Amino acid sequence: MNQISKNINHIKSQIKGAKLIAVSKRQPVEKVMQALGTGHRLFGENKVQEAMEKWLPLRNKYSDIGLHLIGGLQTNKIKDALATFDVIETVDSEKLAKGIIKELDKLSNPKTKEFYIQINIGEEPQKRGVMPEDTDEFIKYCLSLGINITGLMCIPPFEEKPDEYFALMQKTAKRNDIPNLSMGMSGDYLTAVKYGATHIRVGTGIFGER
Numbered sequence: 001m002n003q004i005s006k007n008i009n010h011i012k013s014q015i016k017g018a019k020l021i022a023v024s025k026r027q028p029v030e031k032v033m034q035a036l037g038t039g040h041r042l043f044g045e046n047k048v049q050e051a052m053e054k055w056l057p058l059r060n061k062y063s064d065i066g067l068h069l070i071g072g073l074q075t076n077k078i079k080d081a082l083a084t085f086d087v088i089e090t091v092d093s094e095k096l097a098k099g100i101i102k103e104l105d106k107l108s109n110p111k112t113k114e115f116y117i118q119i120n121i122g123e124e125p126q127k128r129g130v131m132p133e134d135t136d137e138f139i140k141y142c143l144s145l146g147i148n149i150t151g152l153m154c155i156p157p158f159e160e161k162p163d164e165y166f167a168l169m170q171k172t173a174k175r176n177d178i179p180n181l182s183m184g185m186s187g188d189y190l191t192a193v194k195y196g197a198t199h200i201r202v203g204t205g206i207f208g209e210r
């Protein structure tokens with residue numbers, strides 16, 4: 001068995017039914033093909049353009065691929081994103097939400113069926129995401145526009161223990177009756193699962209360094 005298959009199987013055995021999003025950003029297609037060869041079908045990319053180039057050809061061959069956008073979305077890329085991703089995890093502003101609903105209204109059958117809200121859980125100035133205290137209101141706003149919000153996502157501060165941030169995410173999801181929680185990366189996915197992550201996003205832990 002190749003190393004990528006071993007990594008995927010090992011991680012899946014540890015996460016108790018949470019879904020593993022294999023983050024394939026900046027990884028060569030050969031490595032992605034190895035993951036597909038093991039039967040893995042759920043992937044994450046952080047850039048719309050890169051995802052289209054890599055995945056549109058592969059989708060012709062593997063019709064059951066699931067693709068999540070996990071990087072920030074610019075309003076001029078909304079149309080492409082809605083045609084490419086099954087889930088957009090990074091809804092984080094009223095401007096973006098309005099742009100999404102405007103494009104959705106034009107499409108009869110968009111690829112994207114679900115949207116998550118990105119929360120800036122550590123309130124870090126350099127990170128994108130809705131501030132924790134604004135989250136409840138923002139969820140209601142998106143739902144009122146007609147955006148199908150089914151999850152919350154975060155990237156906690158790198159230098160700190162993530163426990164309190166994951167716990168806050170879990171509380172926020174419960175309070176708002178949101179079923180999906182996308183949190184946990186290569187270094188902290190076991191902790192994320194403890195706090196109810198339904199989706200973990202692992203890149204280097206599967207594919208090696210980028």
Ligand SMILES: *Cc1c(COP(=O)(O)O)cnc(C)c1O
Pocket residue numbers: 023025046070071155185186187201202203204205
């Ligand atoms: C790159 C990335 C990941 C994966 O990070 P690793 O440390 O390589 O596992 C997860 N989430 C987001 C939002 C990312 O940009």
